[in-house]
Amino acid sequence: MLEQARRWATTATVAAAAGAVGLVGAIPAAAAGTDNGDDHATVVNCFHNPLALQPAIDGAAPGETLLVKGTCVGPFTFSVDKNLTVTGQKHSTLNGNRAGSTVTVAAGVRLRLSHLTITNGTGTPDDATGQGGGILNNGTLTLTESNVAGNHANNGGGIWNAPGATANLFRSVVRHNTAADSGGGVRNQGTFTLSESTVNDNSAANGGGLANFGSMTLSGSKVRDNYADNGGGIFNANALTLNHSTVTRNTASLRGGGIYSEGGTVNLSGSEVRHNTANGGAGSGGGIFNSGATVTLDRSAVRDNRPDNCAPTGSVTGCTG
Structure with a gap:
């Protein structure tokens, strides 16, 4: 078993190193202090084990x-009601070993x-309702x-944020994840914020990048180059807010290239x-x-989308063409 785990770890390390985007480098142990003021971190050396x-x-x-070093093979469950911090050193990886959600956060856990790179998760194995390939969050996640x-x-290829759960992403990337149903990058049922983050190159049937059924806010973030049948960039069914954010170069095979x-x-x-595409023909809403x-546009532009910017005609005040 250990030898098999080492082979998984080697594979995941190579993949993660090839795919890493803009991650911060080494963090001294002294900089990763505990929440109670202790500046000592417990080192977990996954190079050795x-x-x-x-x-x-x-x-x-x-x-x-x-403080994690190397590639740790899981999956991993945070099931005790206590606050914890897990910090990676250099290009540290949490590898789900294709055995369920890479990281599961229970209710009540902060x-x-x-x-970190969180990879190789598959949600609930052999379950049509499988959720959260990379992260299945029922608690409070930062x-x-x-x-x-x-x-x-099946839902939430990268992240599933459950009803009543809270997730906050800062300067992070959600990419190259897939979902059979909704939320290739993220499916949100609770409260979800993205700040200075990027969601790119994900795919699903609905909401290639993001699928929102709760409350979702994007600030200074990018949703780009995602693909879905409906809602190439974002599929929304509840409350969605974008502040100083962009939805670009997403594609829907049917409707809502940027947002559905x-x-x-x-x-x-x-x-x-901008520059989103819907391939459902005239009236399919290349942009929205x-x-x-x-839908409210405040100092915002919906333009250069194909075959049109907003559909049906007149459904978005201030959006033309």
């Missing part, structure tokens, strides 16, 4: 910081992940300067929906397809 992280999680004290890449699930909103609200402020939603 790829299976070392889960026992460290189980044995950690509330508020402790775990977890901080930083400087993800900083990390990659969620190369995961798959099925009811709910979409508020764009200082944002742009609005199906009964309230």
Whole structure:
């Protein structure tokens, strides 16, 4: 088993190194202090033992910081109601080993992940409702300067944020994830924020990049080069807000190249929906397809989309062509 885990670890390390985008480098252990003010972090050396992280999680004290080195092979479950921080050194990786969600966060858990690549997750195995390939969050999750890449699930290929859960992404990338149903990058059922983050090159039937059924806010973020049947960039069914963000170069085979909103609200402020494509013919909403939603444009542009910017005609005030 250990030899097999080492082979998985080697594969994941190569893949992660090839795919890493803009991640911060080494973090001194002294800089990764615990929440209670202790500047000492517990080092988890997965170079020496790829299976070392889960026992460290189980044995950690509330508020402790775990400093990860190398590729840790999981999957990993945070099931105890306590605050924890897991920080990677250099290009550290959490590899789900294609055995379920790479990271599962239970209700009541507050977890901080930083400087990590989270990969090779598959959601719930052999389950048509499999959720959260990379991360299945039922608690409160903060993800900083990390990659969620190369995961798959039926819903939420990269991340599933459950009803009542909260997820905050800062300067992170969600990319190259897939979902059979919705949310290639992220499916949100709770409260989700993305700040200075990028969601790119994900795919799903609905919401190639993002599928929102809760409350989702993007600030200074990019949704680009994603693909879906409906909602190439974003599929929205509840409350979606974009502040100073861009939705570009996404593609839908049917409707809503940039954004497809099925009811709910979409508020764009200082944002742009541009160069997206819907291949459903005239009226398919290359930029935005609005199906009964309230869409508001405040100092925002929807332009240069194909075959049209907004559909049906007149459904988005201030959007023409």
